[in-house]
Amino acid sequence: MDGATTPTTTPILILLGPPGAGKGTQARKLEEGFGLIQLSTGDLLRAAVKDGTEAGRAAEAVMKAGGLVSDDIVLAILTDRLAQEDCARGVVLDGFPRTTAQAEALDAMLAERGQGIRAVISLEVDDEAMVKRVSGRFTCGTCGEGFHEEFKPTAITGVCDACGSRNMTRRADDNAETARSRLEAYTEQTAPLVAYYDARGTLARVDAMGDIDAIGAQINQIVSGA
Numbered sequence: 001m002d003g004a005t006t007p008t009t010t011p012i013l014i015l016l017g018p019p020g021a022g023k024g025t026q027a028r029k030l031e032e033g034f035g036l037i038q039l040s041t042g043d044l045l046r047a048a049v050k051d052g053t054e055a056g057r058a059a060e061a062v063m064k065a066g067g068l069v070s071d072d073i074v075l076a077i078l079t080d081r082l083a084q085e086d087c088a089r090g091v092v093l094d095g096f097p098r099t100t101a102q103a104e105a106l107d108a109m110l111a112e113r114g115q116g117i118r119a120v121i122s123l124e125v126d127d128e129a130m131v132k133r134v135s136g137r138f139t140c141g142t143c144g145e146g147f148h149e150e151f152k153p154t155a156i157t158g159v160c161d162a163c164g165s166r167n168m169t170r171r172a173d174d175n176a177e178t179a180r181s182r183l184e185a186y187t188e189q190t191a192p193l194v195a196y197y198d199a200r201g202t203l204a205r206v207d208a209m210g211d212i213d214a215i216g217a218q219i220n221q222i223v224s225g226a
């Protein structure tokens with residue numbers, strides 16, 4: 001990342017892909033590898049739901065049904081987070097933008113600040129595999145490590161391999177039925193963003209069906225060269 005291709009000094013990366021494509025996993029790797037801040041609108045919304053804020057109360061039912069929360073709420077939450085000091089280090093956007101309106105709002109926000117998007121990485125996966133991936137996953141509530149019943153089980157049932165905690169959590173929307181609705185929302189409202197960014201010359205496609213570390217290595221190459 002030498003900053004030669006865009007006017008920004010703050011690296012801004014976007015991970016695009018359907019639910020279960022590995023956006024969160026790869027965003028965490030980028031956070032570790034490049035010192036970027038992972039900015040997940042899903043995480044921010046889940047925190048708002050948990051805290052019972054006005055935005056959280058408005059978003060809760062939509063999230064449970066697997067639909068998309070309104071652009072207004074998501075943009076407000078994202079703008080607040082982006083304004084925090086740590087984001088000046090650079091951010092990896094995970095789960096945002098999800099609609100053309102959000103992408104345009106981000107473009108406008110960055111143009112105002114004289115910043116640009118460093119790279120948009122599209123994680124390309126097979127739709128049906130996604131439902132299976134999403135419905136089997138769980139996370140360590142203490143350290144954030146992700147697991148999967150079939151593809152990445154813990155060595156000892158219920159105990160986190162990374163930190164030893166027994167605090168395993170499962171997202172309320174990680175079930176087969178909601179996963180299908182989330183996939184539909186992706187296909188209808190988010191997939192067009194692949195063409196949106198391709199037309200702007202910022203898109204890189206990565207086959208995201210394989211090994212997590214191999215996918216991470218490909219992403220690192222893209223980010224290092226961008």
Ligand code: AMP
Pocket residue numbers: 019040041042043045062063064066067068069070074094095096097098099102173182
């Ligand atoms: P995620 O953690 O990215 O899978 O997001 C979980 C849920 O939060 C989604 O199914 C949506 O209901 C909501 N959500 C997250 N990000 C956005 C966004 N950028 N726009 C609209 N809804 C979002």
